[in-house]
Amino acid sequence: MASASLPAYHSPTRRPPMKSLDEVRAAFAKLPPDVTAKEIAEATGRAHIWNWSDPTKGFTGFPAPKEPVSRPPVRDRDAVLEWYEKQPFAQPDRRGPRDLTDAIRAARPTTSHLSASELAKVLGITRRAVNKYADRYTPDKTTDPFPQADSEGTRSWSAVRAWLLRHHDPLPKAGSWTAVREWLLRNQADGTESKAGRVFVDELGLTVGQRDLVERARVATAAGVSVPAEWLAELLSLDDPKQASQLMRGTGAVSPPVRRLKPTALARELGVSLETVKYYAKTRTPEKTADPFPEKDSSSARDVAEVRAWFERNK
Structure with a gap:
């Protein structure tokens, strides 16, 4: 019987395992004051640091090579470690895909719109991961795209929250109205208070739970499900069902309470x-x-x- 092991030239190249923050600190303590890119990569358990040194990849503030530039270029060890310690992916409580739903539900941002970096910090993921959602789920690739950024590069928190929750909990296929209704109402009662203990109301005048309901109603309607505007208006405490219809079409808003x-x-x-x-x-x-x-x-x-x-x- 042939051996299960492959010849060396068939072995895939494996990425070094990412180290814990304590392991990274210990590795940096052994490095000289000036460190090369290779030394940084080895100390952090990375294959390379090209992304970190390129702001267009979503990373900012990474220390530049020292002047005059040597061969190979070197960076200040302590400055690099200080930058690394501040990154979301380096945090001890960094969350993975399996518990992202818990992070979404626990998040309590105080502003209605967040940048990619702010979303990453709130969710405990990397900015690159946020940008991947935006790049992968575009209007030309899916009927339920990731919320688009505005002219300032920020996204509606309640819209992103709703998208992430239903991304892991899609609309039931060929389900009865009972099943669809249950899906629509899944998060209606969620998060009505901000971190400061005040009611969080987004740019549409909705709480995050109400926004989740509206966004799910949009998705269900686009899939051919008839969602009664009267039913939605009652749940949102609206006097006019037309306003509920406008919300589902993305053309309306409700009057938020005076804050x-x-x-x-x-x-x-x-x-x-x-x-x-x-x-x-x-x-x-x-x-x-x-x-x-x-x-x-x-x-x-x-x-x-x-x-x-x-x-x-x-x-």
């Missing part, structure tokens, strides 16, 4: 610094401009929608 936040929470919600909020509140007053910064109430809180609209008007 008022104090400076620190307001800055976090809008993705700006606290100093920025304070600066405009102090310098853009009714006495100095025809379009003043929205005023605060007696508790120093401001209407989030008003402030967001002011920023959009004033860029």
